[in-house]
Amino acid sequence: MFRLDGKTALVTGGSKGIGLGLAQGLAEAGADLVLVARGQADLETAREKLAETGRRIEIATCDLLQTDEIDGFYQELIADIGSIDILINNAGMTVRAPAHELAMADLQKILALNVTSVFAMSQAFARERIAAGQPGKIVNIGSLMCSATRPGTSAYTTSKGGVLLMTKALATDWASHGILVNAIGPGYIETPLTKPLVDDPEFTGWVQERTPLARWGTPADLVGAAVFLASPAADFITGQIIYVDGGWLARF
Ligand SMILES: NC(=O)c1ccc[n+]([C@@H]2O[C@H](COP(=O)([O-])OP(=O)(O)OC[C@H]3O[C@@H](n4cnc5c(N)ncnc54)[C@H](OP(=O)(O)O)[C@@H]3O)[C@@H](O)[C@H]2O)c1
Incomplete structure (x- = not known):
């Protein structure tokens, strides 16, 4: 019930970091892949790396900030x-x-990519699934900041709070079409996005001290939740978030 044989999974941001780690795990569970990102060279490198899984790997470039497209x-x-x-x-x-120093243009970009593009991709996916009379699974990558925050992350927290409620809203609208929508909330995960934080000994010390499992997570740590939510094992689960955070949110 955890296999994805015969399915095709599209991973946005599949060329690096968490997306690449999830793509690897989905392919190992049997799924063919479509990786979407802006950079062609990184997509090609990812395709070469994933070729060892033996699955069909397609790549496509798209700037998801261009939400109208x-x-x-x-x-x-x-x-x-x-x-x-x-x-x-x-x-x-x-x-x-800090919130009072944030440029409005940065807020708008973060909302465009983290919220509007997720809605638009989900809508395009659901329209095709509904027209074809076929079920589907959507997994949104949220964050700890779907339900908590820390100083200096107001725009990101605003966007990820939106992702959590969007997950519930889309799950509700599309349940009758067999389209199940869930989210994963990663904790602190080592990727190119967080490299400046990983390289900062003070921040890494804080992550290790603050996280009950006392380490940065890796993209591979998120694979189990993603394969589970995409697979028949989760056929009666929709509108949920699974935090994969080493216990971060559980602790005061
Ligand atoms: N790392 C963490 O600790 C952490 C924790 C919680 C949640 N998350 C979430 O996990 C997700 C992935 O994070 P990550 O750390 O893996 O990030 P990352 O290492 O920066 O990778 C981001 C991926 O998204 C692609 N991308 C960025 N902007 C894009 C755009 N405008 N259009 C299309 N593709 C775009 C990038 O490729 P191109 O640059 O070539 O487009 C890359 O493949 C994000 O939603 C992040 O908020 C991360």
């Missing part, structure tokens, strides 16, 4: 490579600044 991109993509059964909305960004 997402529906057209998706239509062209599925006309070219066929339909998609599992959508992993992973691409995301952050800008760290």
Whole structure:
């Protein structure tokens, strides 16, 4: 019940970090893949790395900040490579600044990528699934900041709070079509996005002290939850978030 054989999974931001780790895990569970990001070279490197799984790996470039173009991109993509059964909305960004110093342009970019593009990709996916009379699984990558925050992350926290309630709203709207929508809330995970924090001994010390399991997580730590939510094992689960955070949120 945890296998994904015969399914195709699209992973946004699948060229690096968490997206690449999830793509690897989904392929090992049997899924064919479509990786979407902006950088062609990183996508090609990811495809080479994932070739060892023996699955079909397609790549497609798209700047998901161009939210008006997402529906057209998706239509062209599925006309070219066929339909998609599992959508992993992973691409995301952050800008760290005290709320009163945050540039409005940065807030708008964060909301465009972390919220609007997730909605638009989900909508394109659901429209095709509903028209085809087929079920589907969506897994949104949230964060600890779906339900908590820390200084300097107001825009990111605003966006990830939106992802959590969007997950519940889309799950509710599409349940009758067999489209199940869930989220994963990673804790502190070592990726290119968090490299400046990993390289800061003071911050890494704080992560180790603050996280009950006392370490940074890795993209591989998130695979179990993603495969589970995408698989038949989670066929009666929708509108939920699973935090994969080493116990961070459990502790005062
Ligand atoms: N790392 C953590 O500790 C952590 C914790 C909680 C949640 N998260 C969430 O996990 C997700 C992935 O984070 P990460 O740490 O793996 O990030 P990352 O290492 O920066 O990777 C981001 C991925 O998204 C792609 N991407 C970025 N902007 C894009 C755009 N405008 N259009 C299309 N693709 C874009 C990147 O490729 P290109 O640059 O080539 O486009 C890359 O493949 C994000 O939603 C993040 O908020 C991360």
